[in-house]
Amino acid sequence: MSHIPVMLDHVVEHIAPQPGEIVLDGTFGGGGYTRAILAASECHVIGVDRDPDALQRATAIAADYQSRFTMLAGCFGDLDELSAEAGFQGLDAVVLDLGVSSFQLDEDExxxxxxxxxxxxxxxxxxxxxxxxxxxxxxxxxxxxxxxxxxxxxxxxxxxxxxxxxxxxxxxxxxxxxxxxxxxxxxxxxxxxxxxxxxxxxxxxxxxNDELGELARALEAAERALKPGGRLVIVTFHSLEDRMVKSFLAERSGKTEGQSRFMPEAANTGPAPSFEHVRKISAPDTAEIEANVRARSSRLRSAIRTSAPAWDKPVELPTRLPTLDEVVA
Ligand SMILES: C[S@@+](CC[C@H](N)C(=O)[O-])C[C@H]1O[C@@H](n2cnc3c(N)ncnc32)[C@H](O)[C@@H]1O
Known part of the structure; x- marks a missing residue:
């Protein structure tokens, strides 16, 4: 079975790709988002995936789009280093579609x-x-x-x-x-x-797969790599992941819990906001859920990078667990 991309129209709308821009799709999977973004504008897409099988699926898109598509093997937690090493200085948009793909789920092996x-x-x-x-x-x-x-x-x-x-x-x-x-x-x-x-x-x-750790690293990496005006779009399927994205964007846009936009400026003593225009879309419409059960629990959150420096503050994990290397020999 192939993979049906979740909230595809919303993703493209929030990425809003423009000609000449560099968009990083950190979860290439079957290339559903990448293909739609390439078709929406004359931009360049960098695909990233840690799964060697996904890299093979990228060859068809590489043949269709040649000079406008680059596929990179690696983890999205390293997205700033991966793109810089491939010669891209600064990104105009980053999209992540978390979790596993249908290709991965459907293959017994x-x-x-x-x-x-x-x-x-x-x-x-x-x-x-x-x-x-x-x-x-x-x-x-x-x-x-x-x-x-x-x-x-x-x-x-x-x-x-x-x-x-x-x-x-x-x-x-x-x-x-x-x-x-x-x-x-x-x-x-x-x-x-x-x-x-x-x-x-x-x-x-x-x-x-250290999925929460990877998300924390990706949020920090995207904050460093996005240019002013750059868009961050993240689709989650798990409440812990959604909460991490939500509190990261709330904090980095200067609206942490207990603080409101009505609060006097002087009360906000943190660094200047690195993100603004935070938006959220809850589960997709019924037609999409009917066509794709995976869409049921999805949430999309997006924000726009400001020109302020990236914060020197690590993203906290919502769990207290050892790492995989600590628990297996
Ligand atoms: C839900 S699928 C993405 C589907 C894709 N949006 C599409 O339309 O075809 C998630 C993909 O992200 C990859 N992935 C998950 N975590 C990753 C990570 N930390 N770094 C790189 N790739 C990751 C998985 O291997 C999988 O292929």
Missing amino acids: RGFSFMRDGPLDMRMAQSGPSAADLVNQADERVLADIMFQLGEERQSRRIAHRIVEARKTEPFETTLQLAELIEKALGGRKGKRAHPATRAFQAFRMFV
Whole structure:
């Protein structure tokens, strides 16, 4: 199956590409956004993806657009360094469409889906420790914390305990092995709308790929790389990610909680705002949701870079979890 780009029209509208501009699509995936942006204006698009399979999908666009498209392999958390190394000084727009693509979900071998049997992998970049390494090696408490904090799984302790008991006799190797154990731990599927493993799988995927850490680095990198007037557009599917983008833009535009635009200027003692014109679009219209279930939980947030310097303040993570390297050998 191919990937249906979410909120495509809104994304292009908020990116508002102009001829000669440089737009970075940090989550190339199947190239849905990239293609639409290239078609909307005579701009140049830099595609970035950490998944080697996405790089292969870029060859068709490269053939169609040649001098207006550059594909780069890497993480969007490094978007400023990646684009500078490729010779682009400053960006006019950055777009991120977070999470996994349908290409990744639908391929058994990638091990992202609890509906398909495959190796318990979940690595977007196809390198480094896998979900199997995590599930087979991490402490019970860490596994529970991951499921609770990243998946809001209320039965996280029970599932973690069952995982640790089961792996003593047989290590986890496949997606269905884990999905079935979670299903049993939670008392089966009857009467449940979503598969019982949905939350745990999402949490393990986010942890294996350090998705929140990458988002934090990308927000800081985009703030450094965008030119004055540059647009930042981010589509999220998870409440923690959406909250990170929301509070980053609120802070950087001088409207942190408790502060309002009616507050006297003198009360705002932080650095000059690095973003302005913050906008939000909630879940897309019903027709799009009907055509694409993935769109249901999506949010788009955008803002425009001011001419103020980037803030010297790291983006805080909403969770307190160790890193993958700290929990696997
Ligand atoms: C939801 S898909 C993007 C789909 C794309 N907008 C389209 O229309 O085809 C997300 C893509 O971002 C990539 N990705 C996720 N996190 C990344 C990161 N930190 N750095 C680079 N690529 C990442 C994934 O590998 C995946 O291909």
